[in-house]
Amino acid sequence: MSKRIYYACQGVSYNGAPLAGLQAIGINTEQSVLPIDEFGSLDIILVPNQPKISINISKVLDSSNTTIYNGCIEDNINNHNNYLCLFIGSDTSKNIYDDPNSVISMTYNYLTLDSVSYTFSLNNNFIEEVSFIGYSKETGSCPDTIQSLSGLPSGNIVKRRQHIAFPSGLPFPIQSGSTINSININANFNTNTIEEFGKNIIDTAKKYRYSTLPIQVNCDIEVLYTGYIDFDGYPLDIPNSFCDYTGLSSTTFIYLDLCGISINIENCMLQNIDYDGGSTDGSNVILTYRYVAYNNLTVTNNV
Amino acid sequence: MANNRVFYASHGVALAAETGDPTATGLPQYAQMQTVGGAQSVTMNTNFNLEQVFQLGRLELYDNVVTDPGVEMTVSKVLDGRKTIYELAVGSGSIINNANKRTKFAIGLGPDTSGELSQSSGAVIVCDPAFLSSVSYTLSVDGNFTEECNFVGNSKKVGASASGLVVAAPSGGGFTVLRRQNLNTNLSRLPTDVTGQNIQSITISADFGREQMFKLGSQNTYHRYVTFPLEVSCEIEVLATGLDALEVDIPEAPCTGVTLPNQSGYFVLCTPGTTGGFTYYIDLGNKLKLTSTAFGGGDTGGGNATITYSYVTYNDLAIWTSGVEVPAAS
Numbered sequence: 001m002s003k004r005i006y007y008a009c010q011g012v013s014y015n016g017a018p019l020a021g022l023q024a025i026g027i028n029t030e031q032s033v034l035p036i037d038e039f040g041s042l043d044i045i046l047v048p049n050q051p052k053i054s055i056n057i058s059k060v061l062d063s064s065n066t067t068i069y070n071g072c073i074e075d076n077i078n079n080h081n082n083y084l085c086l087f088i089g090s091d092t093s094k095n096i097y098d099d100p101n102s103v104i105s106m107t108y109n110y111l112t113l114d115s116v117s118y119t120f121s122l123n124n125n126f127i128e129e130v131s132f133i134g135y136s137k138e139t140g141s142c143p144d145t146i147q148s149l150s151g152l153p154s155g156n157i158v159k160r161r162q163h164i165a166f167p168s169g170l171p172f173p174i175q176s177g178s179t180i181n182s183i184n185i186n187a188n189f190n191t192n193t194i195e196e197f198g199k200n201i202i203d204t205a206k207k208y209r210y211s212t213l214p215i216q217v218n219c220d221i222e223v224l225y226t227g228y229i230d231f232d233g234y235p236l237d238i239p240n241s242f243c244d245y246t247g248l249s250s251t252t253f254i255y256l257d258l259c260g261i262s263i264n265i266e267n268c269m270l271q272n273i274d275y276d277g278g279s280t281d282g283s284n285v286i287l288t289y290r291y292v293a294y295n296n297l298t299v300t301n302n303v
Numbered sequence: 304m305a306n307n308r309v310f311y312a313s314h315g316v317a318l319a320a321e322t323g324d325p326t327a328t329g330l331p332q333y334a335q336m337q338t339v340g341g342a343q344s345v346t347m348n349t350n351f352n353l354e355q356v357f358q359l360g361r362l363e364l365y366d367n368v369v370t371d372p373g374v375e376m377t378v379s380k381v382l383d384g385r386k387t388i389y390e391l392a393v394g395s396g397s398i399i400n401n402a403n404k405r406t407k408f409a410i411g412l413g414p415d416t417s418g419e420l421s422q423s424s425g426a427v428i429v430c431d432p433a434f435l436s437s438v439s440y441t442l443s444v445d446g447n448f449t450e451e452c453n454f455v456g457n458s459k460k461v462g463a464s465a466s467g468l469v470v471a472a473p474s475g476g477g478f479t480v481l482r483r484q485n486l487n488t489n490l491s492r493l494p495t496d497v498t499g500q501n502i503q504s505i506t507i508s509a510d511f512g513r514e515q516m517f518k519l520g521s522q523n524t525y526h527r528y529v530t531f532p533l534e535v536s537c538e539i540e541v542l543a544t545g546l547d548a549l550e551v552d553i554p555e556a557p558c559t560g561v562t563l564p565n566q567s568g569y570f571v572l573c574t575p576g577t578t579g580g581f582t583y584y585i586d587l588g589n590k591l592k593l594t595s596t597a598f599g600g601g602d603t604g605g606g607n608a609t610i611t612y613s614y615v616t617y618n619d620l621a622i623w624t625s626g627v628e629v630p631a632a633s
Contacts, residue, residue: 011360022359060356062366087360094362122517123370125356149360158356158366162522179518179525224516282531 002091002102011087011096011149012057013142018152019057020064023127025086026056027108029137050193050200053108053134055084061118061126061163062156065260065302068130069116072298077189077211082111082132085142087149096149103146109136112209116297117186118263126159126258133191163259171221171252173270174289179224181286183256185263187217187297214294219254219265225275225285254291262300268293306415315420316345316378318391319407321432331432333407339378340385341480343449345410346377347428349459371515371524374430374459376408382440382448382481384574384582386624389452392435397586397621398509402529405432408454430456434527436513438622440585443504448481448572455513457524479574481582487571493539494566494591496549496612500541503609505570507585509535509620532617537568537587543608547598566591566614588619 002009012019031051035044057068069076089096089103096103111132119127164183169176194208239245252270256263268291278285306313316339323332351372358365378388392408393401408430413420433456442448479485486505493502512530517523553561568587591614601608 007357007359008362018360020358021356021365025359060358060365096360120519122519125368152358152360154361154363155365158368160368160370160522161517161519164519166520179516180520181518183519224518280532284528 002089004091005088006091008094009089009091009096011089011146011152013085013087013144013148014068015082015084016144016148018149019059019068020066020153021060021062021156021158022057023060024056024058027086028054028056030054050195051135053132053137054114055108055111055132055134056129057131058127058129061128061159061258061261063159063260064153064156067128067261067299067301069113069128069297069299070301073187073189073215073217073295076113076116077191077215080110080112080209082113083143084108084111084132085144087142087146089146095152097146100146105140105142105146107138107140107142108132108134109138110134112191113189114191115186115188117184119182119184120161120164120256120258121182122161124160126163135193159258165257165259166255167257168253168255171254171268171270171289171291172250174221174223175228179226181222181224182220183222184220185217185265185297187215189215217265217268217293217295217297219268219291219293221289221291223287223289225278225287252291257303260301260303262298262303264298264300265291265293266296266298268296306412308415309412310415312418313413313415313420314345315339315411315413316342317409317411318388320390320392320394321405331405331407336407336409337386337391339380339388339391340478341381341383343379343381344377345379347410348375349373350375371517371522372457373515374433374456375436376410376430376433376454376456377451378454379449379451382450382485382572382583383478384481385478387450387583387622389435389438389450389622390624392433392452392454395621395623397619398511398529398533399618401435402511403526404435406435406454407431408433408456427462429460429462430454431458431460432456434513435511436527437508437510438620439506439508441504441506442483442486442570442572444483444502446482448485455527457515481572481574485572485574485582487573490571490573492567492569494568494593494612494614495564496566496593496596497539497541501544503540503542504538505540506538507535507568507570507587507620508537509533533620535587535616535618535620537591537614537616538611539614540609540611543598543601543610547596547610549593549596563593565589566593568614568616582625584621584623586619586621587614587616590619591616 012022032049034047034049036047085105085107087096087103087105090099093099111134114133115131117129190212191209251267254265271292272290274288276286277283317336319333319336321331322334352370354368354370356366392406393404410428412426433454436455437453439451513527514530515524516526567589568591570585572583574582594615595613597611600606
């Protein structure tokens with residue numbers, strides 16, 4: 001038996017394919033516990049309630065040009081057939097599949113994507129983080145064998161700051177040619193289940209789940225401010241007459257080309273501009289533009 | 304014939320300061336390349352700054368990413384009446400005015416059988432742009448007055464010598480290496496703590512930081528800025544003729560505290576025949592503040608006791624030269 005489990009001892013296959021570039025996985029199995037009081041006794045009756053599994057995954061984006069979240073929001077929130085197998089192997093093997101006899105596995109079925117986040121920064125690898133919720137897990141029983149992880153690539157080119165372009169320009173009002181320091185995109189799908197009488201766990205085969213609409217998609221873009229005049233385009237003059245509106249009213253879109261992966265957020269609107277930094281510690285002024293869209297996030301693999 | 308070695312006569316350093324607007328887009332414009340006269344040493348380190356990425360399921364490396372490759376160069380020279388490295392790199396004046404200026408840095412190599420580095424031989428390494436990242440001046444009673452500058456950059460090209468990029472340093476005629484007699488104490492303004500004392504050494508240094516600035520869409524650095532506030536330090540060592548007379552007496556009364564006066568740091572270095580004017584002018588402004596004094600020495604080894612006064616100021620350093628430059632041959 002291993003003395004410890006570290007990164008090389010774990011392997012994950014997702015929907016039949018080994019997950020490459022995986023950096024971290026976290027699994028939380030919980031059940032809520034309801035305390036019930038009753039007359040005549042100080043003792044509490046504890047009632048276990050709905051168990052749930054939450055899985056968080058972080059992976060680098062690389063030259064395989066594949067992401068876990070793929071397609072538009074409808075494609076992902078209505079797909080409850082995802083499954084994930086976590087393999088745990090020996091801490092003395094170079095590859096997890098080298099010693100199949102020492103490998104154990106856990107299978108998580110009928111998973112639903114619950115949130116997605118992308119982080120693109122100047123000094124780190126490009127990262128995708130997703131979370132799943134599920135209600136079914138079993139020891140072993142993975143449709144994929146441990147040998148399937150031999151398909152893990154021995155190396156890919158990890159995407160960093162040079163692997164991004166803005167073919168359609170920058171969203172208004174960010175000026176063309178601005179220095180972008182970081183971009184963060186996130187969406188939380190708030191997946192809920194529909195309970196039914198007769199069972200404490202929904203029948204996963206029937207997959208009664210839904211996302212709480214509308215799904216808000218946030219995109220924060222940090223820009224280094226260099227002193228140009230119109231840095232926010234956000235006039236806030238008092239309206240001249242009744243029924244007039246002042247402020248930013250136009251929608252825009254955000255399109256990112258990650259050299260093989262594209263991210264598209266349409267019909268988004270600037271919600272917030274934050275001017276910060278440039279304090280006496282010598283830091284630079286940074287403008288943070290927050291855009292918000294609803295039900296709109298498309299990630300395309302292998303562009 | 305290939306060199307068997309590289310020694311001082313077979314390599315040289317040349318610099319060119321940016322002349323155009325540093326904020327303009329496009330390639331920087333430079334003055335004519337000028338050889339650093341009186342150069343004593345040059346070093347160049349190239350780093351590729353790797354970052355390792357692994358993945359779950361495999362022990363082996365997933366990717367070994369080259370993050371921010373960079374080059375660091377150090378040049379030292381004796382002060383001899385010719386332009387300082389600082390002035391050749393960014394021009395004379397204050398560091399604030401020159402903070403964004405870029406430098407073209409070249410090291411040229413010649414044959415080890417020639418007594419002079421000429422423009423027509425050997426390889427050239429060019430770093431364009433390079434950024435001045437630190438400057439240091441050492442004036443001591445023993446030894447020559449020296450200047451040492453560090454540069455950082457993210458570009459390095461190697462090629463054959465071309466267009467007279469590096470020329471041989473001029474002969475020593477007409478230039479005098481500065482030593483202890485060349486500190487003009489009459490024109491210089493020194494902190495009052497050391498006035499009238501036997502000064503043994505003065506060290507002035509500033510580290511510019513030079514943080515790299517990146518942008519999404521490009522691996523390259525598009526600018527390296529000076530990290531303000533910029534600390535400028537000055538250490539003056541004097542021969543102790545008594546004890547360190549600086550008192551520390553913290554008052555008890557409210558609304559009172561220990562205060563130290565602001566001092567001036569203004570160093571004029573001259574060459575024979577120019578006693579009325581100056582050759583080098585290093586100005587630390589008038590807000591130098593004493594940060595520490597250190598009394599030591601005078602032990603049974605027979606050495607003399609010394610007191611070292613350490614001063615600091617911020618964002619205040621200006622350097623001028625009235626020396627003669629040596630232009631590169633066209």
